[in-house]
Amino acid sequence: MHPNPLFDARAPADRPRSLYVHVPFCTRRCSYCDFAVQATREAPTAEWMDAVAGEMRMLAAERGWDGPLRLDTVYVGGGTPSLLGPDAMAALRDRLRPWAVWDDDAEWTCEANPESFTPDVARGWRAAGVNRISLGAQTFHEPTLRWMGRLHGPDGPARAFGAAREAGIGNVSVDLIFGVPARLERDWGADLVQALLLEPEHVSLYGLTAEAAAPLGRWVGEGRETLADEDRYADEYMLAHTTLTGAGFQHYEVSNFGLPGLRSRHNFAYWTGEPYAALGPGAHAFYPPLRRWNVRSWDAYRDHVAAGRLPTDDEETVDADTGGLERAWLLLRTDQGWPMDDAGEAVVRLADGWTERRLARVADRRLRLTAEGWLLLDTLALQMATAAEVDERAAALTA
Numbered sequence: 388m389h390p391n392p393l394f395d396a397r398a399p400a401d402r403p404r405s406l407y408v409h410v411p412f413c414t415r416r417c418s419y420c421d422f423a424v425q426a427t428r429e430a431p432t433a434e435w436m437d438a439v440a441g442e443m444r445m446l447a448a449e450r451g452w453d454g455p456l457r458l459d460t461v462y463v464g465g466g467t468p469s470l471l472g473p474d475a476m477a478a479l480r481d482r483l484r485p486w487a488v489w490d491d492d493a494e495w496t497c498e499a500n501p502e503s504f505t506p507d508v509a510r511g512w513r514a515a516g517v518n519r520i521s522l523g524a525q526t527f528h529e530p531t532l533r534w535m536g537r538l539h540g541p542d543g544p545a546r547a548f549g550a551a552r553e554a555g556i557g558n559v560s561v562d563l564i565f566g567v568p569a570r571l572e573r574d575w576g577a578d579l580v581q582a583l584l585l586e587p588e589h590v591s592l593y594g595l596t597a598e599a600a601a602p603l604g605r606w607v608g609e610g611r612e613t614l615a616d617e618d619r620y621a622d623e624y625m626l627a628h629t630t631l632t633g634a635g636f637q638h639y640e641v642s643n644f645g646l647p648g649l650r651s652r653h654n655f656a657y658w659t660g661e662p663y664a665a666l667g668p669g670a671h672a673f674y675p676p677l678r679r680w681n682v683r684s685w686d687a688y689r690d691h692v693a694a695g696r697l698p699t700d701d702e703e704t705v706d707a708d709t710g711g712l713e714r715a716w717l718l719l720r721t722d723q724g725w726p727m728d729d730a731g732e733a734v735v736r737l738a739d740g741w742t743e744r745r746l747a748r749v750a751d752r753r754l755r756l757t758a759e760g761w762l763l764l765d766t767l768a769l770q771m772a773t774a775a776e777v778d779e780r781a782a783a784l785t786a
C-alpha cells in the first residue's frame with residue numbers, strides 16, 4: 388500500500404507539541420449547542436483544575452513521556468473558559484508545569500464569551516501568558532442572540548474586544564454563525580461588517596446545523612423550527628468569503644479566515660495529522676496512530692480521575708485504510724491542498740473535472756479547493772479518497 392504520510396505509525400516516543408484543554412461549564416446551554424458542557428451558575432474552578440492536573444499526571448505516565456512536553460500551541464476551549472475567572476490560566480499553567488511547559492513564543496488561545504470576558508479576566512489571562520482569544524460573538528442581531536440563548540447583547544463583543552486590547556492581547560478571533568432561520572430576519576451582511584469594524588485578526592464561521600442532542604434539534608424534529616435552505620446557506624457562505632477576502636483576510640480553511648501570518652497554529656496541528664494531547668471531558672486526542680476521546684459528562688470525568696483512572700471513553704487506531712478518506716478530508720479542507728506531483732490517472736481526471744467546474748484550482752502542483760468547492764468538501768473528499776485508491780491499486784498491479 389502507498390504510504391500515507393499523515394497516518395504512518397510513529398514511534399511511541401513521539402511527543403505532542405499541542406495541547407487542548409476542555410472547560411465543560413456554561414451559564415446556560417445555547418439553543419444550537421450539543422457540546423460536552425454542563426449549565427452551572429458558578430464554575431467549580433478548583434475542582435476542574437484538580438481533575439485536569441490529575442488527568443495530565445496519569446496521561447504522562449501512561450504515554451511514557453519522559454520530562455515535561457514542550458508545547459508550541461495550547462488551546463483552552465469549552466464551554467466557557469472565561470467563567471473560570473482571572474486567575475485560572477496562571478493556575479493552569481502552574482498545575483501542568485511538571486508535565487507540560489510552553490514559553491512566550493507558543494500560541495496560547497483561550498475561548499471567551501463576551502459577558503464573562505471582563506477587563507479583570509483579560510488582564511489576568513494576559514499576565515499568565517495568553518496571547519490569543521477566540522471570542523464567541525455569533526451575531527450582533529439582538530433577536531437572533533435571544534433566540535440562540537446567548538447571554539450577551541449586541542454591544543458585548545465590542546466591550547470584550549476593548550478588554551482584550553487594553554490588556555495587550557493583539558490576536559483576537561471572532562466566531563460568527565450563519566444559516567440561521569429566515570424568520571429571524573438577521574442581516575448576515577450587516578453582521579460581517581460589524582465584525583470587521585472590531586478589527587479582528589481572525590474570523591471563524593459556523594454553519595448552523597440541528598444537532599439531535601441540542602434544543603434546536605428537538606425544535607426542528609418537532610417541526611417548530613426551520614433552518615436555512617441549501618441555497619441561502621451557500622449564499623451566506625459565499626458572501627462571507629467575498630466580504631472577508633475583500634477586507635484582506637485569507638480564506639485558508641473551509642471555515643477560517645486570517646490576516647496574513649495570523650492563522651490558527653493550533654488548528655493546523657489537527658489538520659496536518661500532528662499528534663496532540665487533550666485533557667477534560669469530551670476532549671479528543673491524537674497519538675498517531677491512536678485517536679482517543681474522553682467521557683463527555685463532567686461528573687463522570689471528575690469521578691474517573693478521582694478514582695485514579697484515565698477518563699477515556701473510547702479509542703481507535705487510524706491505519707492506512709481508515710486514514711485514506713481522512714487524509715483527503717484534511718488536505719482538501721485547508722489551502723495546503725492535495726499534492727499533484729505523483730498523482731495517478733484517476734486523480735488527474737478528477738482534478739480536471741473539479742477545475743472545469745471551478746471547484747478547485749491547481750497552483751504550485753497542489754490542487755486547492757475554491758470556496759465553491761469547500762461547500763462540497765465531504766463529497767469531494769470521498770471522491771478524492773476513491774480516486775487515490777484506484778491509482779494505488781493500478782500502481783500495485785504494474786509494480
Ligand code: SF4
Pocket residue numbers: 412413415416417420421422424465466467500523
Ligand atoms: S457558550 Fe458555547 S459551549 Fe456554552 S452552551 Fe453556548 S455554544 Fe455551547
